[in-house]
Amino acid sequence: MNLERDYIKLIFGLKLKQARTNKDLSLFGLAKITGLSKSYLNEIEKGKKYPKTDKIILLSEKLDISYDNMVSLKLDNNLAPIGEILNSGILKEIPLDIFGIEESDLIDIIANAPAKVNAFISTIIEIAQHYNLSRESFFLASLRSYQEAQNNYFEDLEQKVLDFAKAFHIDLDAEIALEELQSILIEEYNYKIEILTFKEQNELGDLRSIFVAKSKTLLISTDVDDSQKAFIFAKEIAYNFLQIEERLYTFSWIKFENFDQVLNNFYASYFAGALLLPRKKMIEKLNVFVAKEDPKPQEFVQLITDFKVSPESFYQRLTNLLPKDFQLKNLFFLRMSHKIGSDNYKIKKELHITNQQEPHANEMNEHYCRRWVSVRTMVESLKQNKTHFFDAQISCYENSKNEYLVFSSATPDPFKKDHIRSISVGILITPALKKKFKFIDNENITKQIVGVTCETCAVKDCSVRAAAPIQLEQKIRNENTDLIVNKYIEKYS
Structure with missing residues (x-):
């Protein structure tokens, strides 16, 4: 495969660095014996510059490597994994620039432990294939990370x-x-x-x-x-x-x-x-809403209606402004979808700011907690035959003990026939939130203990559980087995 010019420079830089380190030479030492500047040599090793023929001849002589070997695109065994990565084109797929990473820096990391890094990258690729991660999914995950950052x-x-x-x-x-x-x-x-x-x-x-x-x-x-x-x-x-x-x-x-x-x-x-949804106008209206001590559900719906936008656009805008203008920097956004008549509820879009907030989508075909307001709004929307059903609750996660104020709207899915979807924003309850949201302690807001999936949930006597807690039970069994094994080891040591 013909490598592009940038990759030719990268490979030459890697080979030069390897030859230099094999001679136990620092960049300063190589600069001294060649008469080339340290900064110039550093740029060559990072793949930013490709030397002219006379400079390659000079480097070859001082490092006891043939000219042909220096300019060859063939890498020896310990650098071979890097060649595989470059040839695969995977680095072109990763949007390194939006994370402030230069390709040469990543190559430099790989070069320091090529076999281990290659194994790590291969593991990620294998996991992606195992979970049927498409190229589009990879791109969207990269974008989501950028947004969250x-x-x-x-x-x-x-x-x-x-x-x-x-x-x-x-x-x-x-x-x-x-x-x-x-x-x-x-x-x-x-x-x-x-x-x-x-x-x-x-x-x-x-x-x-x-x-x-x-x-x-x-x-x-x-x-x-x-x-x-x-x-x-x-x-x-x-x-x-x-x-x-x-x-x-x-x-x-x-x-x-x-x-x-x-x-x-x-x-x-x-x-x-x-x-x-202009920022100034949104902030003014949100400030009025959060100052209420007992707001009614229809007042939140009216907020959306005032702007004449879809619920999704409104909730997405909240994720821009709540962290910036209300200093509420720990929140999640969820879009869930449900095929009417089925028992399936799927997370189709998610965003987590600033920390990795609960809940997360999983690819294990597990059942998301039916106590989520994100699910309940869809159920109630169908039951009450409403085209927009809104509700809010305080969700108390059993495992982490974190509490979130969650707003959720359910509407018919405009992109899928016989589907309904809910859009939700959950905000971690902190002293800052309690100070801004005057209604947070209002007894009219439902407070619910929730899990993430039924299979991992420790909540007992749940009337809406869709599956047994098999993952949790397996974890407990493994922990108990480990305790017994340790007792045997202690006894016979």
Whole structure:
């Protein structure tokens, strides 16, 4: 396989470093015997520079290695695992730059213990394959980690929304009309907008929009309501105003070609959310709500309705603003899905800020706790035949003893027929939260002991348990066996 120029430089740098260390030479020592600067040699070893022929000849002579060996792309046995990694292209798939990591730094880490690091990487790949982790899932996990590392707040995008509002004379304190968003797309960005019945084609049944780049035509499904349409328009405006070229063309997404598309899709979505739910206006309304001592469920629903957005957009916006403007930096976001008539509840999207908050999605086909308000809202929505059912509870996790204030809304799933979904945000209860949320001790808020999955849950006499605690029981058996084994070891030592 022909390696790109960057990889050729990396391999040469690795070989130079190996040859130098085999001679027990420091970079300073190699610089002294070759007359080359230490910084220049360091850049070669890190794969940032490739020396000219006369410099390679000089290095070969001083290190007693043939010129052909130095420039060969073949790596010896202890560096072979690095060659496999480079050839596999896996480093191109990992978005190192958003985490502030240079590829050469990672190669340097691998070079110091190639066999062990290669075994570690192989283990990760094997686990990914075992759990059927797709390329898209890997990209989305990388994006989620990036969001979590930034507390899901991006000041530059918030500023871009303000810049856009100023440029287009949009009053962010007032409601942005759907017609105004549409006019901007048509008049400023030369879009054509067509409304079609996607369900005439079964394969397009779940899509809400398609963008045809060649003719700048935005195709929108007739099933899209006004809140979804506003989000689609705002997202298309974002792609244009932010001058994003590497983008997705369908909503919801079908596949990602590369990580840039994943990241840019997130940036456009963030911009759309910040435009439809302006930060200043959101904070004002949230401050009024949290100051109430006994708010009613319909008052929270009215908050969402005031902005004319979907519950998901509203809850997503909460994850931007609660850590930044309310200093509530330990929270989780969950989107759960349920096929009507089944006993299946699945986590489809999650986010955890700042710590790895409970609960987490798992790939073990275990049953998520039926005491979660995320599940209960879906059950009650179907039972009461409501298109938007809201509830809140304080969830007390049995294993960790952590308590969360959780808000949850259940609505029909706009992307899947015969499915319902819930969107939830859970905030770790701390003195800071109690100070801001005046209603936290209100007796009208349900307080519930919960687990993560039935299979791992220690809650006894649970009337809604969907499966026996087999994982927990196995763990207890193993611990008891270990105690007995230790007694035998102590007795016969």
